[in-house]
Amino acid sequence: MRKKRGLFFKNPVFVSGMLGFAGIILFSVGCAAPNAQKRIAAFSTALSIATTNTTDAFETVDQKFYCTKVALLVNNYDEKGFNPNTEMHFLAGQDLETREQLFKGLQRYAQKLADIISDTRMKEFDAETKAFGKSLQKLRENDAFKNINSGASQANINAFVTAVDVVGCFFIDYKREKGVREIVADMKQPIESICNTLVSDIGQPMDKAGAGGFGLRNQSWIQYEVMLKEHISYIDHHKDKFDPVTKAEAIARLPAIVEEQYKADLTLKATQDALKKLRMTHDELVKAFDKTCPTLENLIAELIDEGKRIGKFYKSLAKE
Template sequence: MRKKRGLFFKNPVFVSGILGFAGIILFSAGCAAPNAQKRIADFSTALSIATTNTTDAFETVDQKFYCTRVALLVNNYDEKGFNPNTEMHFLTGQDLESREQLFKGLQRYAQKLADIMSDTQMKEFDAETKAFGKSLQKLRENDAFKNINSGASQTNIDAFTTAVDVVGRFFIDYKREKGVREIVADMKQPIESICNTLVSDIGQPMDKAGAGGFGLRNQSWIQYEVMLKEHISFIDHHKDKFDPVTKAEAIAKLPAIVEEQYKADLTLKATQDTLRKLRMTHNELVKAFDKTCPTLENLIAELIDEGKRVGKFYKSLAKE
């Protein structure tokens, strides 16, 4: 008996199944999101700029604190001399290192998303990345880590600690069982918590009555107030000894200190705004796989542009 050719392809159910399966293959191959890899890579770039600026924010305020302490020492040396036990820094080395480790964790998270998108052969992370994840999880044991936004409620502190632990676990446990879209969805709450904590850690300056200030912005504002006061005192004590040019230069520095105080605070506020936008951008990152996602692309572009602008100010302060 001869077999009837084409029997199966005349079956509408079979044909429908074949077409459906082919559609799944095409979708999995990325036809629905030809620009997803570029969007994830651009997000990684934007996040790197944002976290670098946040690192610079803490280092800049600490450096200005040191300069203020030096000014106090110079003005009061004749009466008080120098006490080698005087605290010359607002943040200890461990305070800065803990925050820097956290920022590196965010940077590496975004970079790994880009790596997963670009390297189809990667089954799991390398040993060095897993070791980094373990070191990130150990931050909770560091007293300096506990100083990050220490004024927050216990609920927020616990959420932040858990979030950092989740990011660390991502580096340790990752195996290619989930796609980037699923990873981003799982990391939504941890990234939100970390960004919110960093915004709060930067804080706000005191009001005109001298109340309500906390965090990095408040410390920065106070330092410029002290710096201004000490410079006025320096001029008053030496104005009779200044030649006209030196005296004019010293006086001209007074409004410059005030101007820099406002610029520094606006830049710290801009750093907070960037962290908020970073949180929003990560929330939108699941749309990287859509054919069009103008909101995500606009947020990434804005993050990069604003990050570069904020970075220029920190660089200008570092040169002074």
């Protein structure tokens, strides 16, 4: 039997075939890793754009709220004067900071996936990352965090709290025991829950009867309604004092406010859609190691392209 085995492995045709097969396997593995690394890095970029736009959405609505309050102050100052205790912002500092911390958590999660796949020597995260994970978990202790999902069912609230806790644990407890594919699979539900909560947080505008609105989109819609009303009042109070050019400019501002109202709402909806697509893209991320994954690559490309368009609108409003 030994003699036959020796002859068997000395067979040049067999040895050549085995080496060729091994070469194919090594080539496939070698190609998969760089492709996966590239795809995960692209996902990190797409996620960063989506979460940055979501941050801008909240900051933009808050800034418009402030502008509306200033317009009210100007129009009513002679009768009511100025009360320094008037709330001039829609979101308190902690409300914005809490959401920004959540967005940073998502961004850092995606970046760490890219780091893990690119650095095979990484055994655990650094102290700063672990500290960030702990700060993420502590968000549950503040009222601003509770307000994010206040209108949801108790089951959804619990799922959201658990999801943020899981992301925090990822930063704190990570050890190189699982590959990126396994990590992404484990994080599927937490990322879905966080994205769903943020979509709900943006909400929807009221209907024509003035009912059914909630969240950021509703607040944005109301602000433009108030802004329009105040601008009409401003024109009515000063129309006899305006010169023709100033009067024309003031009147021309009215349809511009209405147009901006619709554009702002469409952009907020697009921000919601991007968060939904982000959730779908993360679900597909387990396929990053496949030889081909057109769905994942298309979703990432769409997220980046749409994100850039959304970002331009928020930047244009910030300049006003």
